[in-house]
Structures are given as structure tokens and as C-alpha cells.
Amino acid sequence: MEFGPHLILAILEGAVGAAVLALTALGLSLVFGIMRVVNVAHGEFFMLGAIVAWWVATSIAGHPALGFVAAAVVAPLVAGGVAVLGDRLVLKRVHYDPEATIVATIGILYIIQQLALMTYGPEARPVEPPFNSRIALPWFEFGETGFEIYYPWGFGTTTYKLFVIGAAAVILVGFWLFLSRSRIGLVMRATQLDREMATAFGIPVSRVYSLVFGLGAALAALAAVLIVPIQQAHYLMGGDPLLLSFIVVIIGGLGSIRGTIVAAVLIGLSDGIISVFFSPTLAKIIATLLVALVLVFRPQGLFGKKPA
Amino acid sequence: MAAVTILETKGLHREFGGLTAVDRVDFTMTQGEVHALIGPNGAGKSTFVGMVSGRIWASGGRVIFDGQDITARPAHARIRMGMAYTFQITAIYARLSLFENIALALGERSRPRVQEALDHVGLTERMDEIAGDLSYGHQRLLEIAMGVAQAPRLLILDEPTQGLAESEIEGFNALIRRLAGETSILLIEHNMNVVMALADRITVLDTGRILATGAPDEIHADPHVQEAYLGTG
């Protein structure tokens, strides 16, 4: 294939990655922004979403769309429920102390991951997409006969991949409306701004925290449901989304929702493009080092404002 | 004997995000004096002593300590030159014993010398207790003892008597009188009784500027000060 179509393909793959990453990273960013804690187990909620999706999809007979829709409802609920449990049983009791929370969520990471290994097993399993027709894409060239349009072999995408991008965009907009317009969203933002003040105004901060932690996990699980027809479900699949989400949240500015989404699109796209053209390992090395240096020299992120 | 200048600031200045906290302050302090810094909340007192001790970087101006320009030196280097600083909000090692607290201030682990330092504030008997278990007033006294233990030439005290009981304040006053003459003491204080009892000179700071400097009687009589700060006096 020529360079042009190749690049378009890379961008399309990158856009799918970016869409899923934006949802996952938003979950992490939400938890950090409002609760001021880092959830190291975030990737495991992603993994949990994927394997629950597999379970639901395989236990429902009939058209794959039925199973998919059921999974999109059940998986976030399960992951959110587990997260709320973790919040109540562990994080609340260490009073959200930042360091203790990190150590505890590392523990939760291994507990979820290993329980998945014990029950789901070490295999990678696919989920059938609800629909998946190929769309061949056209390309053009100036040949001997002048300008002509043709369909290069292997140049195309699927309806499902386009759906993932669209669905993620809809969910992000919906979530933004929820945060900015709904009462619960307002309560969450109030808690973020000033915890003491929120308590004084009668906001049940402890319940808001549980809700936020559950919501963050549910977002990751929803992202996993979207991706699992493309990538298979596996008990170790949580590592990459965690690392990428960290990168996104740091570049976007810790706790900034808008920055997170911009950064997710940027990083998801460049990750997709770079790994098509370069060694993915080298790309990851450079990305991790760059992010570490951003955190060292510009802790407010590339898009964040410098604190006064 | 001609008075020796221990501390001098020239045009010392600090802005926080466009707001001027300390506005080009020229200030001098002679060796051995007890100098009280007073003024309403937000007058810039803590920022000023923060710049003297190096906790806060100056936006402009110079700090001269003991004849040397120390503006560019980091805080720990200034302390090594003979300053000591006690925080407005008590800063001790709450999980360590009183002995450890004082020993860290002294820079040596000699029990007799730790004892001597604790004697100043009457906490000798509690040497092996954990500092965080002390009452708030005693924690403040411990912090003052840490400052004294450093045997500084300039001791900076940021609201030392806040939270002390009447009897403890008397003890504090006595301690400062013992130190005065050898140690120069820069004192931020809201309690006017303490200021009047201890200060050789007083500087009144308001909105980042020096309103007046002088002996306690002069300050007390100054109409500007009365208007701005002392109320009806």
C-alpha cells in the first residue's frame, strides 16, 4: 500500500484507540480531580468490564447485538459496584490519605486481576461485535489517464470501528452535560472545589466519593465493552490502559476534564500512528520518558495553567 | 558603644500573582535588640520574615545579615549562618520525642545540652515523651526551645505566644529577657502586653509598608499608628 492510504489507516486505528482511551482516562481524571487520589487499580476495572462483557455476551443467545447491549449495561454496573465496595471497605478507612490509597489500590489491582485469573482463566477470548460490515475506502491517483479513484486492496475499516468512535463521542458529551447540568454533577463539582465547605452545606461527601469512585470505574468498564469486540478479553489487559491513562491525565493536567479529553485524542492518535510506522516499544519508551519529564518540569500538565 | 547592625533589608519586595504583599521595605535591626513587628492581619509580617529567613524568595530587594548579602542564599544556609526561625503554625516533629526534637535543633545528641535547652521552657521532665502528645501550649514552648537551642544570633519568632496560657506567657517573657542583649530577637506578635513588655523597638507594618518605627512609647503615641492599628490606643 502507498504511504497515503497507510497513513489514513493509521489515523483510523488511532482514532478508535483515542476514543476508548478518552473514556478510560476520563474515569481516572474524575477520581483524581474530585477525590484527590490516584487509583492504580483503574486498569483492572477496565479488564473487569471486558471479561464481564464476555460473560454476558456468551450467556445470552440470539443476535450478538442483544448480548452487546446487555454487556454495555451490566459491565459498568458490575465494575462500578466493585469500585464502590473497594471505596467503602478500604479507601474510606484510610481516609483517602494519598500514599496509603496508592498502596491500597495496588493491592486491589492484584486482587481483581488474580481473581479474574482464577475464575475467567488465562485465555484471551473475543466478543462478537453487534455488527461488523467492512467498508472499503477509496483512494485516488494521477495516472496516465489523469485523476482516477480506485479501491486499494486492504484499505478499509469496519462499521463497528466507526461506531466505537461515535459512541465514545456521544458518551463524552453526555457525561459533560451530566457534570455541568445535573444536580449530582453540581454536587460533585462543589465537593471538588472545597471539601470542607461542601460538608458544611450538607453535601454527603462520603457518598459523593463512593459515587465518583464507582463512576470512574464504570467509565473504564464501558470503554472496555466498546473495545472488546476488536481486542480480546484477557486478565492482564489492564496494564496498558492504566499506563496510557496516567500519561493522558498527566499531559492533560491532573484533574482537568477538558485537558484529559484533548490529551486522550492527541495521545491515542499519535500512539496509533507511531505504532504503525515505528517499533511500538521504542514509541512507548519515548512516550513514558517524555511524560515523566513533563511531570518533573511542568507538573500542571501541558494544557494546565501555572498555579499562582 | 556604637550599635552594630545585625540585619538590614533594602527595598525588600514581594508580589503574589500581582498583589503586593511586601512593598520595598527598608528595615534595620541592631545587634542584641528585641524588635517587635506588629500590624493588622495581612500586613505582610509573615511574608517579610519569610524573606528574611529564606522560606520565601524575594521578588526584589536585598537582605543583609551580619554584613553579608544573603539574598541569594537558600534557607538552610541562612540558618547555618546563625538564624533561627519558629513557625506561626507549630512545626515540631510530632512523632518524635522531645529529646529528638531538641537534638536535631542542637545538631548533637548530648543529653545534658538537651536538658539545658528544655530547662528554658520548663519541659525537662518530659524529655522522653512524644512531642505530639504534649498540649498545644507545650508544643509551642518546645518549638521556642528548639529555636533557643540553636544558639542563634538572630531569633525570629512568628507569633510565639499565640495559644499560650497567661502563666506560660510570663515564662516566655522571662526567657526572652534572659536571651536579649546577646541574641537579637525579631518578634511578630499580636499580644500588645507582650510587645510592650519586651520590645526595645517596634516596627508597624501596614499593607506591606512600614508605617512607623521607634521605641514603644513613640509608637504608642504616634497618631498614624493609633488610627491604623491601635484603634483608640
Next chain:
Amino acid sequence: MKVLGLHLGLLALLAVLGMILPAYHQGNLSRIMVLATYAVGYNVMFGYTGLLSLGHAMFFGAGMYGLGLAMQHGGVGAVPAFGIGLVSAAVLSAVVAVLALRTIGVAFMIVTLMFSQAAFLSALYFGEWTRGDEGFVLAQQIRRVGEVDLSNPVTRYYAALLLFSVALLLTMRMTQVRFGHVLVAVRENEERTRMLGYSVWSHKFWAVVISGTISGAAGAAYALLFGYVGASFVSVPYSIFPLLWVLLGGAGTTIGPFVGTLFMFYLIDYLSGLTTAYMLVVGIVLVLLTLFARAGLMGEIRKRWVPWLP
């Protein structure tokens, strides 16, 4: 005096155990002592200075690859290769310190995690030399110092004991001198320490370098004594292990790292016979420790019964 007695007593006990233990446990204990040295190194930073690193595997790996690559591809002898391992770890920790110490708290943890992840990926990327995940084996005939064969189980045990003794006595001494006291002061209250005239930055810097170098020594020794070098030793779990061992044994206690390593090693050894999901117990122990015993085993013992424990 009783402090020195306690440490020498522990080392003497280990020396005697080396002679009487059956081969299986002797082998385990050799490994535990090397890993405990890693934990001792971690403890200098986390336990005494209050710097929580999530990336110590890079220092362990620097020692391991420093020695391993020098021996495998450079034909260097065991002793100079060990030196190369130490220097690699020391240089890496100095660089990481200069960069990472610009951050504090959570950012510090993530920065160390990221650096370590970059180190892990580098080990994979340079697969031509490192053979990536698969790793490489150091041949038995090059693992020797003069006439002494380090792959012999008994020599290996006493070599591990020697390494551990140096690390343990070094940290014991550290708790007795001013440097160690100031580290604790930095951990307890950074601003107060600065305003007592101590340079907080340089104390933290040396804590990172000492910690990283001891960890690197453990990594180099692991490669030398057990003859294997692989990327999994630089992966995230190998950064979490020392944190777990130190938390379990007691952060900021000299013998806590050993106790924690010993305990976890046998727990995992036992469980891995029952299930492949033995990392589950790592997770459970971490959660339980944060909930119920933040001071760890030796820390709780110190709190309750033996206040002089260093």
C-alpha cells in the same frame, strides 16, 4: 550495645542456619537474603526518608544488567562486573534523584514508576543484547571469584549472607549517625528540618543514591549467584515487591525488610504450590497492611514492646 548485639545475633543465627538447613531451605534463604538486601535498600528511601518510590526495579535491574551484560558480552570477571553493576545503579539513581526530587508525593511516585517502566521497555527493546523477557543465563564457569565457585549452594549461601550483612550493618550504622537522624527528620517534617539549617535536598539526594546503589548491589548479586538475567526483574511487580516486604516487615526498622521478605517468600512459596494466582495474596496483604498495621511487623513490635528497636 544491645542494638549491635541484636544485629550480630541475627547474622550469627543466619550463619549457623547455613550449616544445618536442608538444601531446599538453604537455597530459599540464599535468595531471601539477596532479596532482603534489595528491601534494605528500598527502606533507606521509603522507611527512613519518607520517599515512596514505585520504580525501584530499575535500580535492581541496573545492577543486574550492569553485571550481566559485562560478564556475558564483555567477558569481564565477576568482581569487576559487580563493580560495574554498582556503578550503573549509582549513576542511574543519581540521575533519577536529580529529576524526580523536583516533585513530591504522588507525582514523585508516578515519576519513579514511569522511569522504571522506560527502563523495563528498554530491556525489551535492546533484545539483541538482553534477550528481553526470555533473559539469558550466566554460565557456571564464569560465575567464580578466583578459585571460589559461586554457583555452589554453600558458597552461594555465604556470599548472600556477606552481602546482606554489609547492607544491614550499613543501615544500622546509618540510624546511629547524624545523617540518619536528619533523614528521619526530613520524613517527619521537611520544612522544619530545612529551618533547622539542614539541606533537605542533599539529604534526599544521598538517600536516593544509597538506596538505589544497595538495590543495585542486590540485583547484581542475584544475577551472579543465581546465574539468570531477565527483563521480568525490571517489571512493575519487582518495584512493588520491596514496598510490600518493607511495609510488612516494618518501614523504618533495620531488620523489618528481612522479616518482611522472609515472611512473604515462604507465603508465596507455599501458595504457588496451590494456585497460579498467588499474586492474589500480595494484593490482600497490601490492603490489610494499609488498613490495620501501617507500621508493619517490626514496627508494631517496637510500638508495643521494644521501643529501642532501631
